[in-house]
Amino acid sequence: MDGIHDxxxxxxxxxIPIEVNEPVFHAEWEGRLYAINSVMGAWGEWNIDAGRxxxxxxxxxxxxxxxxxxxxxxxxxxxxxxxxxxxRGELDxxxxxxxAVEPLPTEEVFDRMRASxxxxxxxxxxxxxxxxxxxxxxxxHPTGHTRTxxxxxGRHGVIDRDHGVFIxxxxxxxxxxxxxxxxxxxxxTAQELWGPNAAESDTVYLDMWDDYLDAG
Amino acid sequence: xxxxxxxxxDDHSHLSDTELRVRSLESLLTDKGLVNxxxxxxxxxxxxxxxxxxxxxxxxxxxxxDPDFKQRLLENASAAIDSLGYTSTQGVDMLVxxxxxxVHNVTVCTLCSCYPWAVLGLxxxxxxxxPFRSRVVKDPRGVLQEFGLKLxxxxxxxxxxxxxxxxxxxxxxxxxxxxxMSEEALADLVTRNSMIGTExxxxxxxxxx
Numbered sequence: 001m002d003g004i005h006d007x008x009x010x011x012x013x014x015x016i017p018i019e020v021n022e023p024v025f026h027a028e029w030e031g032r033l034y035a036i037n038s039v040m041g042a043w044g045e046w047n048i049d050a051g052r053x054x055x056x057x058x059x060x061x062x063x064x065x066x067x068x069x070x071x072x073x074x075x076x077x078x079x080x081x082x083x084x085x086x087x088r089g090e091l092d093x094x095x096x097x098x099x100a101v102e103p104l105p106t107e108e109v110f111d112r113m114r115a116s117x118x119x120x121x122x123x124x125x126x127x128x129x130x131x132x133x134x135x136x137x138x139x140x141h142p143t144g145h146t147r148t149x150x151x152x153x154g155r156h157g158v159i160d161r162d163h164g165v166f167i168x169x170x171x172x173x174x175x176x177x178x179x180x181x182x183x184x185x186x187x188x189t190a191q192e193l194w195g196p197n198a199a200e201s202d203t204v205y206l207d208m209w210d211d212y213l214d215a216g
Numbered sequence: 217x218x219x220x221x222x223x224x225x226d227d228h229s230h231l232s233d234t235e236l237r238v239r240s241l242e243s244l245l246t247d248k249g250l251v252n253x254x255x256x257x258x259x260x261x262x263x264x265x266x267x268x269x270x271x272x273x274x275x276x277x278x279x280x281x282d283p284d285f286k287q288r289l290l291e292n293a294s295a296a297i298d299s300l301g302y303t304s305t306q307g308v309d310m311l312v313x314x315x316x317x318x319v320h321n322v323t324v325c326t327l328c329s330c331y332p333w334a335v336l337g338l339x340x341x342x343x344x345x346x347p348f349r350s351r352v353v354k355d356p357r358g359v360l361q362e363f364g365l366k367l368x369x370x371x372x373x374x375x376x377x378x379x380x381x382x383x384x385x386x387x388x389x390x391x392x393x394x395x396x397m398s399e400e401a402l403a404d405l406v407t408r409n410s411m412i413g414t415e416x417x418x419x420x421x422x423x424x425x
Contacts, residue, residue: 008326008377013347022340024264029238034338035226035259036242039251050379052328060222068329068344070234076241094240099250109255117307117334121380147379149326151353163309165381176379183380185311187365190373194354202373206382 001143002150004060009151009194015112017060030069039065042104042112045083048119049173053145119167121180128182128210133159135186136216137208145173148212156216157186159206168209181210268337272301272385273406275335276400276417278391279312289387290314296350297335297357305383306334313376313413314387320371321358321386322413325378326354332383336411353377363414386413 006011024030025180034108055075063071090097104112130136139154140146147169163183171179186208190198231239245251275297279286289296293310297303303333310332313321325331326349331339340346356373367373376384382383388410394402397420409415 005327007346007350008324010346010350013345013350016342016347016351016359017345017362018342020341024268024338025260026341029235029236031260032262033238034254034263035256036238036245036251038259039255039381040245043250055328064346067234068341072235073237073241077237086244086248090244090248094244096244096247099246100247103246103249104254104255106255106258109252110258114306116310117381120309149379150376151326161383163380166380166382169380170411183382195324198354199357199369199373201369201371202356202375204375204377206377207382209380 001056001140001145003056004063004148005056008149019020031073033069035075037072038113039104039109040076040080040085042109043085044112046079049167049169050080050175052169054082054171056145069119089175105214119169121165121167121178123165123180125165125180127162129159129162129213129215131159131183133161133212134216135159135184135208137186138212138214140212142170144170146170146186148208149206151193152188152206152208155188157188157192157206157208159184161185162189163207166209168211170209170211179211183207183209184213186213253324255387256360266290267310267333269408270403271337271412272332272335272408272411273403274302275300275385276387276406276411276414278405279387280394281399281401288385293385296354303335304368305332308332308334309382310335311376311384312387313374315413315416316364317389319374320360320367320413321374321376321384322352322356323376323384323386324349324380326350326353330383332377334383335385336408340408360414363409365415385411387411388413388417391417391419 031041058074077091081088135157137152137155139149165180168179168181171177186206188204190202190204193204246253279289285296289312293312294305295307315321329339329344331343353375356375357367370372375405378384405418405420407418410417
């Protein structure tokens with residue numbers, strides 16, 4: 001979706017907030033929430049793409065006004081309700097309804113976290129493009145999840161590398177299957193993306209799936 | 217959400233709305249059996265004490281001293297990193313981007329905050345910030361200058377926007393004057409930011425910043 005999360009190329013957010021000697025977590029609750037996210041993900045009720053899609057559906061004003069881990073909290077609450085693991089009433093009251101389930105043992109959580117990382121698929125899918133091919137990023141505006149940033153749509157690039165076959169997030173993030181296809185690293189000149197004032201020497205690389213690209 | 221906006225007199229009056237909701241959520245999920253607090257403790261401990269940029273620093277130092285390893289790292293990063301034994305990509309597909317005298321790489325995730333946490337730990341706040349996510353793809357040289365890195369026009373700046381389940385780390389250039397240094401001492405020069413691409417590896421005379 002054309003959401004606020006797609007912020008590549010936007011102006012006005014100010015200087016980079018560089019912090020010296022930064023702690024891993026700035027408050028205890030951030031670590032707890034991070035861990036809750038990992039444990040709840042291990043139940044397998046959603047995948048990483050669906051998790052991102054849920055984040056992207058946050059109200060854009062709320063997205064901008066919430067710090068990083070607050071956005072995680074709001075996303076987690078929404079995921080739990082959308083996947084029927086918790087009701088909104090339980091979140092509001094803090095009181096559980098129904099019988100408790102048996103929690104996943106710690107080792108099982110770690111095993112499941114380890115098992116679910118790669119999106120590479122061992123499937124005999126043919127590649128549409130080869131290294132060196134000129135491509136055009138499709139001017140698409142899906143209302144659901146996508147990993148094609150607005151700033152790359154309608155722009156020309158060159159296939160730099162074929163990564164192999166990967167799960168397609170646009171489909172996977174909407175629980176509509178993995179739709180495995182080739183993923184490429186596509187090279188764009190900075191001037192193609194940002195116009196003649198960009199440095200002539202500079203480039204931007206994006207990972208793009210077959211369904212994002214046409215020959216061009 | 218000021219932490220002091222609540223004038224109530226209960227024990228939680230100093231806590232922010234976010235913190236209260238996280239506590240409530242952990243309690244609810246524990247009551248429902250969906251969360252085992254011991255697993256939460258173990259995960260927090262892992263990130264605070266076990267996984268961090270030191271793993272990536274050792275990968276880079278090995279590549280500096282071992283050309284065969286460096287070749288394997290550039291060709292198949294996940295396999296090369298996993299072969300070291302002391303760290304693991306944990307099944308994440310990785311890509312290593314080599315800096316040279318004429319190419320400087322910098323990584324970002326404009327759409328969320330994808331980061332090679334298995335090798336570098338959790339990202340710094342600035343990496344997840346709106347200013348970095350929005351600007352580094354359009355004005356990388358300006359952003360790098362904010363980190364104190366000024367690059368000449370003879371250097372190609374390559375920005376890598378992480379849109380897929382493929383994580384990047386930058387292989388910074390080995391600093392001059394480090395011939396004869398041990399692999400362990402070299403690893404001390406490899407800062408986290410040098411592996412994201414917002415600075416160079418530390419000068420051995422200056423030490424790690």
